[in-house]
Amino acid sequence: MSGYLLHLLRHGEPEAAGRLLGHGDWPSTASGIAACVDRAKGLAIDALWSSDLSRAALAGEAIGAAAGLPLLTDPRWRELDFGAWDGLAVADIDAAAMAAFWDDPDTAPPPGGERWSALVARVTAAIAALPPQPTLVVTHGGAMRAALAALCGFNAAQVWAFDLSYAALLSLRVWPGERPAAQIVGLRA
Template sequence: MRRLVLLRHGRTAWNDTGRAQGHADVPLDDVGLAQAKEVGPLMAALEPVAIWTSDLARAAQTADAVAAECGLDPVTDPRLREFDIGPNRTGLTSDEYAEQFPEEYAALLAGDIAGIPGRETRDEVLDRFVPALTSYVDTLADGETGLVVAHGAALRVAVPAFLGWEGDPGESFGVLANCGWVVLEHSASTWTGGVEQWRLTAWNRIA
């Protein structure tokens, strides 16, 4: 059995105040640093052989804390970044965005992402994120675990896409907590007639 564990970064000050981050390079706050330190031994207990992380500070700092417990050097990969939400949304709460950019806010509610300058679509995120996951699992041997440190919204769409689920079922998943993690396992089961495939075995585990 191969296993892929996907960990959301720890808390930032913008998380705490409800400010959208996107590609903004916001560091962990004191709570986030404590969360990363707390989850480190739990990740180490899974004995990962590799850690891949988004290059944004909040993910990279989380990965560094975990890697210190695992005795590994994290590999940064910009393909693991969060959705780019555009310059006007970045740093604002939902209420501030609605007040300052009402036309963009209306487009967002209507699902008209193309009408929002600089905002990535779901397909654009999947076009970079899913190939990254595929490249990682291809390096894992039977019995090995890999660890990915990334971002909540991107993981919510990338996990079902990686598993080959149709549509956009990520909307039915709960929001990943800061330093919450997902577990995917590649193994055979009686349900698949002995055929090996990737399966979701846990969503939003927390320390």
């Protein structure tokens, strides 16, 4: 089997940029949505998905309108749940707690938030539910990193080495199955 192309597009710049935006529903700016539409131009896709959060879904709707594709949403493509930290600037969080989170987001999750392994598990399930056809998912930086962990075997420290700026596009060739795998075929940050 030759696999299928899975394009993961990070949402555009949100109105609350510079904060930890997890499950809170902050919209993207108009220019952030336009950047996503521009980045998606020319992609040959048969399916379009997004997180159900507006900063991803609004860009997905605009891309769908331009490409003539319906948008399907799935909450499994949401960002990591930052719990009590959701919406806060990093500078407003206890430095030791933040450092522990960056060092090991699975054993030191945000208070009331989600562990890294839970994010990887739900993104893995979202990937498994996709039909094996060229697909674009408009999602979040954390979910994109979780996909890299799930499909390429990168650990939490390794996935942070990827620059996934707003409207970054990560393209993977995915081989589905009981143990899905992927090869990175492109990254446009």
